[in-house]
Amino acid sequence: MNPFDVKTALLARHAQHVVLIHFPLALFIAGVVFDFLAEKTRKRGLREAAYYNLLGAAIFALPAVITGILAWQFQLEGQKLKGILLMHLVLGSTSAMLIWVAWALHVRARRQLPEGLPVFRLVLETAAVAIIGFTGHLGGFLSGVNGPS
Amino acid sequence: MRRTVFLASLLVMGLGGIVAEPRSFVTSAQEKAASTAEVKIDNFVFGPAAIIVPVGATVTWINRDDIPHTVVSTEKVFKSKVLDTDEKFSYTFTKAGEYPYFCSIHPKMTGKVVVQ
Numbered sequence: 001m002n003p004f005d006v007k008t009a010l011l012a013r014h015a016q017h018v019v020l021i022h023f024p025l026a027l028f029i030a031g032v033v034f035d036f037l038a039e040k041t042r043k044r045g046l047r048e049a050a051y052y053n054l055l056g057a058a059i060f061a062l063p064a065v066i067t068g069i070l071a072w073q074f075q076l077e078g079q080k081l082k083g084i085l086l087m088h089l090v091l092g093s094t095s096a097m098l099i100w101v102a103w104a105l106h107v108r109a110r111r112q113l114p115e116g117l118p119v120f121r122l123v124l125e126t127a128a129v130a131i132i133g134f135t136g137h138l139g140g141f142l143s144g145v146n147g148p149s
Numbered sequence: 150m151r152r153t154v155f156l157a158s159l160l161v162m163g164l165g166g167i168v169a170e171p172r173s174f175v176t177s178a179q180e181k182a183a184s185t186a187e188v189k190i191d192n193f194v195f196g197p198a199a200i201i202v203p204v205g206a207t208v209t210w211i212n213r214d215d216i217p218h219t220v221v222s223t224e225k226v227f228k229s230k231v232l233d234t235d236e237k238f239s240y241t242f243t244k245a246g247e248y249p250y251f252c253s254i255h256p257k258m259t260g261k262v263v264v265q
Contacts, residue, residue: 075253076219076231083233085217141216144193144255 017067018143024064025136028057028099032125035106039122051106058103061096068092084138091135098128187211188260190218190232190252195260202242208262209239218258223249 031053038046072078072089081089102125109116184206189196191213202208210220212232220229220238226248229238242248242264252258 079230081231083217085231142254144216144257 017064017071018139020060020067021064021136021139023060024057024096024099025132027053027060028102028132029129031057031102032129035125036122039119051110054099054103054106057099061099065092065096084142088135088138088142091131091138095128095132095135098124098131102128185209189213190220190258193255193258195250195252195258198259199261199263201263201265204245204264205241205243206264207239207241209237211235211237217254219253220250221253223251 031050034046034050034053037043038050068089072081072085076085102121105118105121105124109118184203186200186202186206186208188200188208188210190210193214195210200208210229210232212218212234215234217231217233219231220227222228227240227250231254232238242262245264248262248264250260250262
């Protein structure tokens with residue numbers, strides 16, 4: 001398989017979810033770090049950075065979820081999942097919801113005042129990072145990164 | 150004299166039977182072994198990756214890995230459900246030919262059954 005062949009890369013079996021998932025993961029974690037720093041320092045620039053990282057995470061979460069569901073439907077023909085696969089699906093969906101909720105809280109605050117950001121969002125974002133991390137761990141396990149190359 | 154010959158004949162036939170019996174047993178065991186084969190899935194590898202079986206043989210795949218796998222024929226001849234740890238999938242090959250297959254969750258995992 002030639003990695004520089006666009007057609008091969010786009011049509012590669014099951015590859016899209018594995019590729020796309022890294023974007024919302026990285027953007028969300030970066031966004032949460034900026035949000036914590038903004039809360040501590042009260043710097044507007046950090047709050048802006050948090051907002052745009054969370055915006056990116058919210059946008060990229062959509063294709064990540066869609067390609068994950070497509071992989072389930074096409075590669076496994078939508079059969080009833082159990083075990084690690086089911087756990088990955090449930091936690092992945094929960095992660096996506098938490099990313100969108102966290103982003104929505106920032107959007108609402110941005111439309112009102114920066115002070116409008118509720119403090120409980122930090123708890124929600126921390127929980128989201130933990131769940132996303134565990135989902136990613138299961139995803140990595142499923143994708144075979146621990147297997148022989 | 151006639152009685153001795155008769156007894157000697159019986160003895161020879163009996164010994165022949167004892168010797169012949171294990172041979173027939175070995176033959177049937179070999180036939181049974183040839184008509185079934187097992188492929189173990191472990192550490193993201195089908196083992197053995199290629200097997201040769203006779204027509205009519207049943208191949209059983211067993212997942213000894215910690216994570217789920219599937220067994221899917223490249224030419225859509227057979228397809229397993231998702232196999233969790235220790236779950237099995239069997240398929241009986243009724244036609245000669247080569248049957249390449251892969252795991253649909255991990256397409257890099259491939260194997261082949263050659264039916265002769």
